Amino acid sequence: MKKYKFIPIIVLLAFLVTSCSAQSDIPGEITTHVENSNVKADAVQPKINDYTEPMLAFSTVANTIDETYLDYSESYELISNLENAKIRTNINQSIESVIHKSKNNTLQIERSLYDASSNAPLQMKVTGKPLYFDNQVLSYEIVFKTLTAGDEESNSYVFLNYDLASGQSIKLKDLLPLDQFYSQMEATHSESFDEPFNKNTISIYNLNESFYFSDKNSAVFFIRPFELSDKQKQSIKMPLTGIQYDPSKKLIIGAATINKEHIENTDFYDVFFSYPYFEGTDGDYSKINQVIEQHVNELYDYGTNMAILDHQVVEPPALNDLDNNITSPDLDSVETSDPESTNVPDATESIDSSASEFDLPIYWYNLSYNIYTNNEKILSFGLYDYQYTGGAHGLSSGNFYSYDLELGKQIEIKDLFEPKFDYITYINDCIYRKIDQEVKNDPDSNYAYYDFNGIDENIKFYIEDNELVIFFDQYEIAPYAAGTPTFKISLP
Incomplete structure (x- = not known):
């Protein structure tokens, strides 16, 4: 039996008034939250049920970017009146993090690859709006519309759903249940897929960002053209029938997640960091935020120093001066850092006269995150590093942190099992069986090239939906094309 049982409790539907503010000062932060401009207090009216109480209102955020390489505009709606400030902040920041990540990645790519002699600027328009809400749920749509120099239009969609x-x-x-979902897919739109229907094709699709509520008891699953096969020339909107959403199974969030950003580009490196700050009021969240700051600063120092040295610059900049005593992500070992942030010197001020004989690209350093579990008992999240310093592709890796908020300690993988339980053998057996099953189903799949030889106690993991997820970095057990393999493990 596992030691951590995440037992759902009934969530009160009456919204609780909290004292959480939408933005807090962060000790030792390297950048402030990017504020939005041109806010209009315009309410929108998506499809709603007549009985809806309370009625949500939304305000509009609008921004533009006019560069030689990018013509960009965004207009999206954020909740303006949800009584529970912690929940309102968490939802709004979640929406903005998706939009900001796409915007800044597009900026990074277009700035690096743009050729003024042969290219017109990329045109990109982003819109975000609520599609449906009632007194329990909100469905939200984000549309990314791009227009290239050849007037080729491309649209992509993200759907976010919140309790x-x-x-x-x-x-x-x-x-x-997912088996019921696959059955509906096969029965309703079998003509759109390769025969016979292969649920593995849709299982790799981002299921959780591809559906939205259409009313209290119905939802729609959306698939872009050509997503599943060459035969699928039109988008598919498949009604999901017989849904039974039970909000009582959702534990309330432990802390609102604020999306923090650091964006910087020079002649030598291009940095886009997006990382979480947990707006909690107790000491645990403060220490967790410092763990994140430590990771951010180490990645920044490593990346910018290497970029500057490789490009023949003498004096690398320093991002900020964190306390040298911060050496472990363990909650009890993290000291308070200096709240004063420092300015980053301009790297172009100290160029060595002996330039490199190689035409080095601008180095890219990205940091993104994902929150897997965030409730009043457990917090589990991942920080994903990406670097590109030339060659065919970049490299990425993940670092994961899970905390028992009730005990005030970081969770080790052994804590998820009873003492003396041979969890390493158990996990290894689960992974071996999964690989064998996938190879049997498809001998040409990426699984056929996995070279898995077992885990140890230092394996990377996170907790999602009451399951243990084992994570492997690129090249760790599989070729680059396989990405970063993950395996979900049921806890006994």
């Missing part, structure tokens, strides 16, 4: 009483995201399997 308004808990602040948690709603996933597809919260509505209906």
Whole structure:
């Protein structure tokens, strides 16, 4: 039996008034939250049920970017009146993090690859709006529309769904079992897929960002053209019937997640960091935020120093001066850092006269994150590093942190099992069986090239949906094309 049992509790549907503010000062931060401009207090009216109480209102955020390489505009709606400030902040910041990540990645790519002699600027328009809400759920749509120099238009869609009483995201399997979903897909749109229907094709699709509620008891699954096969020339909107969403299974969030950013570009490196700050009021969250700051600063120092030295610059900049005593992500070992942030010197001020004989590219350093569990008992999240310093592709890796908020300690993988339980053999057996099963189903799949030889106690993991997820970095057990393999392990 596992030691950590994440037992759902009934969430009160009455919204609780909290004293959490939408933005807090952060000790030792390297950048402030990017504020939005041109806010209009315009309410929108998506499809709603007649009985809806309270009625949500939304304000509009609008921004533009006019560069030689990018013509960009965004207009999206944020909740303006949800009584629970912690939940309102968490949902709004979640929406903005998706938009900001796409915007800044596009900026980074277009700035690096733009050729003024042969290219017109990329045109990109982003819109975000609520599609449906009632007194329990909110469905939100983000549309990314791009227009290239050849007037080729491309649209992509992200759908976000939230439980308004808990602040948690709603996933597809919260509505209906995945086997039932696959059966509906096969029965309704079999003509759109390669024969016979292969659920593995859709299982790699981002299921949780591809559906939205159409009313209290119905939802729609959306698939872009050509996503599943060459035969699928039109988008597919598949009604999901027989859904039974139970909000009582959602635990309330432990702390609102604020999306922090650091964006910087020079002649030698291009940095886009997006990382979480947990707006909690107790000491645990403060220490966790410092762990994140430590990771951010180490990645920044490593990347910018290497970029500057490789490009023949004498004096690398320093981001800020964190306390040298911060050496471990363990909650009890993290000291308070200096709240004063420092300015980053301009790297172009100290160029060595002996330039490199190689035409080095601008180095890219990205940091993104994902929150897997965030409730009043457990917090589990991942920080993903990406670097590109030339060659065919970049390299990425993940670092994961899980905390028992009730005990005030970081969770080790052994803590998820009873003492003396041979969890390493158990996990190894689960992974071996999964690989064998996938190879049997498809001998040409990436699984056929996995070279898995077992885990040890230092394996990377996170906790999602009451399951243990084992994570492997690129090249760790598989070729680059396989990405970063993950395996979900049921806890005994």
